[in-house]
Amino acid sequence: MLSIVTLISGRGSNFESIVKTAQKEQWPVKFAGVIANHAAAKGLDFARSQGIPAIIVEHREHATRESFDAALIEQIDALGADLVVLAGFMRILTPGFIRHFQGRLINIHPALLPAFPGLHTHERALEAGVAEHGATVHFVTEGVDEGPIICQASVPVLAGDDAETLGARVLAAEHQIYPRAVKWYLDGRLQIEGNQVKLSPPEAQLIKL
Ligand code: GAR
Secondary structure, three states: OOEEEEEEEEOHHHHHHHHHHHHOOOEEEEEEEEEEEOOOOOOOHHHHHOOOOOEEEHHHHHHOOOHHHHHHHHHHHOOOEEEEEOOOOOOOOHHHHHHHHHOEEEEEEEOOOOOOOOHHHHHHHHHHHEEEEEEEEEEEEOOOOOEEHHHEEEEEOOOOOOOOHHHHHHHHHHHHHHHHHHHHHHOOOEEEEEOOOEEOOOOOOOOEO
């Protein structure tokens, strides 16, 4: 049975959607632990309610990113992670960390990458006047919000949207695609070829909501 370790910084709703889907669909998977970079991350409560080890690696206790990431690596390896799922983990990871987990480290970003990497994606999508926005699950490589795309979900931008209404629509889409992408990984269906992810057998890697 494969083991997943999830890294969060806040609410943890994506983590929750993955765990609930796994329970509903009875995936043969072990949620080996959730790690947050501070104690106030709400998602830790859900982990505890499910009996999933909830671990805090306080980033403020580390003078450098390298030292924080080394502590993270130690915890994740001790938990025996086959897959590391970044779910709203708001720390920039060092190249050393990314290399250590290369090919088994995935992230969700609230935009249709490569559009709008970084922060405040919903505000920026509205400012840019795009008609579609969405979310992306991707393997993590060394650039911020870069890496081979596993799947995307697009949602319309509607008249009268503000960052909150648009963000809620995107978040609902995230909750659909992140469990799906994780399951594809667990089923061994993903292969990285250059900057692309091949899914076999093939299936739509973009859903329009
Ligand atoms: C999600 O919208 C996720 O896409 C975003 O943080 C939110 C976390 O929500 N991640 C990033 O912006 C990473 N660049 P959650 O804690 O409820 O899952």
